[in-house]
Amino acid sequence: xxxxxxxxxxxxxxxFHADNNSRVLEPQxxxxxxxxxxxxxxNLLKGGSNVMYTQRTKVDYTVPINKFxxxxxxxxxxxxxTDYKWTRALYSADxxxxxxxxxxxxxxxxxxxxxxLYNKVPFLKKVNQxxxxxxxxxxxxxxxxxxxxxxxxKNPADTLKKKEKKPFLLPQYFARSLxxxxxxxxxxxxxxxxxxxxxxxxxxxxxMDTSTNGLAPGPGFVFGQQxxxxxxxxxxxxxxxxxxxxxxxxxxxxxxxxxxxxxxxxRANIEPMPGFKIELTANRNKSKNYSEFFxxxxxxxxxxxxxxxxSPTESGNFSMSFVTWKTAFEKIKDNYESDAFNTFxxxxxxxxxxxxxxxxxxxxxxxxxxxxxxxxxxxxxxAFLSAYSGKNPGNYPLSTFPDIxxxxxxxxxxGLSKIKPLKKIFxxxxxxxxxxxxxxxxxxxxxxxxxxxxxxxxTERDVNGNFMFYEQINSVSIAEQxxxxxxxxxxLQNSLQFNVxxxxxxxxxxxxxxxxxxxxxxxxLVFGTGYRWKNLELKNPFKKDKNKKAIKSDLNLxxxxxxxxxxxxxxxxxxxxxxxxxxxxxxxxxxxxxYMITQRITARLFYDWLLTNPRISTSFKSSNTNAGVSIRFxxx
Numbered sequence: 001x002x003x004x005x006x007x008x009x010x011x012x013x014x015x016f017h018a019d020n021n022s023r024v025l026e027p028q029x030x031x032x033x034x035x036x037x038x039x040x041x042x043n044l045l046k047g048g049s050n051v052m053y054t055q056r057t058k059v060d061y062t063v064p065i066n067k068f069x070x071x072x073x074x075x076x077x078x079x080x081x082t083d084y085k086w087t088r089a090l091y092s093a094d095x096x097x098x099x100x101x102x103x104x105x106x107x108x109x110x111x112x113x114x115x116x117l118y119n120k121v122p123f124l125k126k127v128n129q130x131x132x133x134x135x136x137x138x139x140x141x142x143x144x145x146x147x148x149x150x151x152x153x154k155n156p157a158d159t160l161k162k163k164e165k166k167p168f169l170l171p172q173y174f175a176r177s178l179x180x181x182x183x184x185x186x187x188x189x190x191x192x193x194x195x196x197x198x199x200x201x202x203x204x205x206x207x208m209d210t211s212t213n214g215l216a217p218g219p220g221f222v223f224g225q226q227x228x229x230x231x232x233x234x235x236x237x238x239x240x241x242x243x244x245x246x247x248x249x250x251x252x253x254x255x256x257x258x259x260x261x262x263x264x265x266x267r268a269n270i271e272p273m274p275g276f277k278i279e280l281t282a283n284r285n286k287s288k289n290y291s292e293f294f295x296x297x298x299x300x301x302x303x304x305x306x307x308x309x310x311s312p313t314e315s316g317n318f319s320m321s322f323v324t325w326k327t328a329f330e331k332i333k334d335n336y337e338s339d340a341f342n343t344f345x346x347x348x349x350x351x352x353x354x355x356x357x358x359x360x361x362x363x364x365x366x367x368x369x370x371x372x373x374x375x376x377x378x379x380x381x382x383a384f385l386s387a388y389s390g391k392n393p394g395n396y397p398l399s400t401f402p403d404i405x406x407x408x409x410x411x412x413x414x415g416l417s418k419i420k421p422l423k424k425i426f427x428x429x430x431x432x433x434x435x436x437x438x439x440x441x442x443x444x445x446x447x448x449x450x451x452x453x454x455x456x457x458x459t460e461r462d463v464n465g466n467f468m469f470y471e472q473i474n475s476v477s478i479a480e481q482x483x484x485x486x487x488x489x490x491x492l493q494n495s496l497q498f499n500v501x502x503x504x505x506x507x508x509x510x511x512x513x514x515x516x517x518x519x520x521x522x523x524x525l526v527f528g529t530g531y532r533w534k535n536l537e538l539k540n541p542f543k544k545d546k547n548k549k550a551i552k553s554d555l556n557l558x559x560x561x562x563x564x565x566x567x568x569x570x571x572x573x574x575x576x577x578x579x580x581x582x583x584x585x586x587x588x589x590x591x592x593x594x595y596m597i598t599q600r601i602t603a604r605l606f607y608d609w610l611l612t613n614p615r616i617s618t619s620f621k622s623s624n625t626n627a628g629v630s631i632r633f634x635x636x
Contacts, residue, residue: 011062018055020203022048053086053203057223073116079107082224083193086203097200097247099254100217103193104224111185118179127175176273183269191261192226194236197254198247198295213243226258237294241307248296248305255311256294261287264405275415281321282405288316312445316471319440320405324480326390328506332521332567336578341517341571344387348374351383351393358398359457365465371458375574376466377512381476384510384517385439388478400471410434427491437480446472478508498529517571524564531557538595556594563587567615583615602632 002018024043027036043049063076087099119125201209201216208215208222220229221236229239237256240246263285270278292312299306327340349367355378356362356369363370372379378398386396416422416429449468450460458467487501503524510517533555568582592606608626 011064013060015058015060016056018206019053020050021052022050024048049088050086050203051088053084053207055082055084055207055222057082073113073120074110075113076108076110078109079105080224081105081107082222084207084222084224086199086207088202095247096249096252096254097198098202099195099197100199100221101193101195102221102224102226103191104226105192106188106190108188109185110187111183113183114179114181115183124175124179127172128179180270180272181268182271183267185267187263187265189261189263192224192259194226194256194258196237196240196256196294198249198252199240199245200247201245211243211245213245216240216243216245237307237309241294246296246307250296252293252295255291258290259288261285266405266407268407273415275418276413277411279410280407281409282407284320284403284405286316286318286401288314290314314445315443317440317442318401319438320402321408322389322437322439322478323406323408324388324390324437324478324506325435327388328480328482328504332569336569336580338519338571338578340388341519341578344384344517345573345576347383347387347393348379351386351396351398352376352379354394354396355379355382355398370465371461371467373464373466375464375512375515377469377473378467380510380512380515380573381473384476384508385478388508400469406437408436425493427493428489429491430487430489432484432487432489433482434484435482437478439476439478441473441476443471443473445470474513475509475511477510478506480506480508495532495534496529497531499526501526501528515573517573518568519571520566520568522564522566524562526560526562528558528560530559533557536595551597553596557592558594559589559591561587561589565615580616582619584619585613585615587611587613600634602634604630604632606630 001020002016004014004016006014008014024040025048026040026043031037031040058081059079061078063078066072066075082102082104084102085100089096089098115128119128199217201211203209205215206219206222208217208219210216217236217240218225218229225236227233227235229236230242232239234242264283266280266282268280270280272278290312291314293310294307295310296305297308297310298304299308330339332338352368352372352374355372355376356364359371362372365373368374368379374380381400382396382398383393386393411433413431414428416431417426422429446468448460449458449470449472451457451470452459458469460468462468482504485502485504487499489497489499491497501524503522503526505522507520508517535552536555537550537552539550564586566582566584566586567580569578569580571578587610589609590606591608592604594602594604596602606626606628608624610624612622614621
């Protein structure tokens with residue numbers, strides 16, 4: 001093993017680690033000749049035969065942007081880490097070559113402290129330090145020599161102290177509201193990697209070997225390079241083949257693989273007034289996996305044996321934060337009809353026209369344009385997203401992988417308990433609300449799809465006359481959660497606690513295989529209460545001596561009652577038929593009492609009850625009860 005850590009500069013740090021595994025081979029049979037013993041001694045002195053080499057490199061850099069006066073409110077950290085691995089082929093399969101793989105990860109973390117920015121303005125800095133009231137200076141006078149009181153004034157009003165005028169604080173409060181944005185942060189991570197079998201070279205220096213064409217597989221590959229190899233900027237497979245680093249084995253069945261994952265996360269904290277906090281979050285995740293068989297084979301076009309790219313496949317996943325708030329509270333009618341679904345059906349015509357405008361020389365067939373019919377992947381996808389997000393389909397962005405995610409949010413307010421009349425009764429009063437929605441799908445490449453010269457617009461069509469896109473998507477999903485839609489959490493001064501919570505969720509999955517939309521809706525109402533009985537004394541059942549002290553600890557009592565309704569419906573796009581498939585109403589009661597006997601032993605008494613009442617005739621009502629006593633023993 002090798003380890004090296006070096007601080008190149010105060011803001012630039014390098015970390016390198018490598019492991020090399022080798023085997024000392026010996027001749028078969030008994031070692032009874034001088035030549036055999038010399039062979040073992042020679043292998044020992046050489047360090048044996050390498051079978052595996054791994055290497056990791058990490059560079060961290062603190063961007064000195066906060067060293068400048070104008071940007072000292074911003075901090076940024078960048079990082080680049082790489083890994084490399086070489087694995088020897090099995091001794092029984094030397095002709096198939098060795099296996100190499102590499103990877104890299106680039107990270108960038110940025111944070112902006114808006115309070116530091118605001119404090120650059122003197123007036124705003126004074127506001128942030130607090131609006132201070134003027135203190136009335138009291139003069140310490142000496143007591144009068146004469147003890148005889150003075151004659152009282154003729155006018156009693158003269159004895160009244162003049163009330164101090166309250167300062168005019170409206171500009172300060174207005175400035176504070178303008179400074180509601182407190183903190184902003186962004187994190188970007190880009191991870192890439194590749195693996196290749198059939199590598200014909202060994203390892204000597206930093207995982208590389210000397211060959212007739214220089215170091216193999218090259219410093220670039222060892223330290224995470226993914227593309228642009230050599231003077232002709234080739235892919236690594238073609239570059240390694242031209243350098244003579246690969247075995248010419250037509251029986252190679254291990255594919256060449258490449259992968260990439262990009263994660264972007266953004267956060268912002270907003271505080272419009274004391275105790276009122278809003279947290280915004282947005283994220284975008286995209287991953288891509290590519291594989292092919294790169295091996296020695298006969299090329300009929302060239303009429304010769306050469307390295308060929310065979311069976312290329314690509315798959316991936318995409319998800320990002322989304323907003324479907326405009327349709328979150330739609331009411332499902334008695335016949336399970338949905339206004340959002342009807343809007344989705346109508347939007348298909350508008351989306352078809354918009355797609356045709358981007359693809360010239362496309363004629364119209366009825367209400368839809370050729371290649372973008374009613375069941376086309378692109379037509380249904382963008383019509384679905386525009387309908388359930390509540391946006392205009394006429395200008396909806398037609399991008400399979402949108403660049404900018406929509407923010408979700410979480411809101412909390414705990415300022416009510418600070419009001420003097422309420423402070424005497426309530427210890428804390430917290431109101432909260434959270435909204436989270438995401439849009440996601442997975443895809444594989446369509447081998448029958450062909451694109452135009454620009455590589456963007458498809459040209460081949462399926463049996464229904466719709467264009468076949470390169471990214472073949474099976475289904476598009478939207479997951480929405482209002483957890484909670486509203487929650488009130490109250491703690492009284494007498495240690496009594498209670499809360500009321502309303503939750504709502506919705507999951508939508510549009511399948512392009514059967515042209516159906518599966519919709520799952522759920523809503524839940526939760527009532528909870530609790531009480532902490534402080535310093536409750538109980539007799540110690542483990543000690544018979546009456547003089548022993550009783551157990552004294554807090555007794556925690558909790559009770560939660562919830563009602564939840566779930567409904568699953570399938571909406572058929574072509575037939576325009578809606579059918580409920582599942583649903584139930586769930587009643588739940590959970591009670592518990594916890595008492596700490598010692599610091600390591602806790603006793604718990606609990607009772608749980610669950611009743612499921614189905615909403616469709618194909619299911620049966622069920623009830624479950626769970627009660628008992630548990631003793632928990634902690635070793636720490």
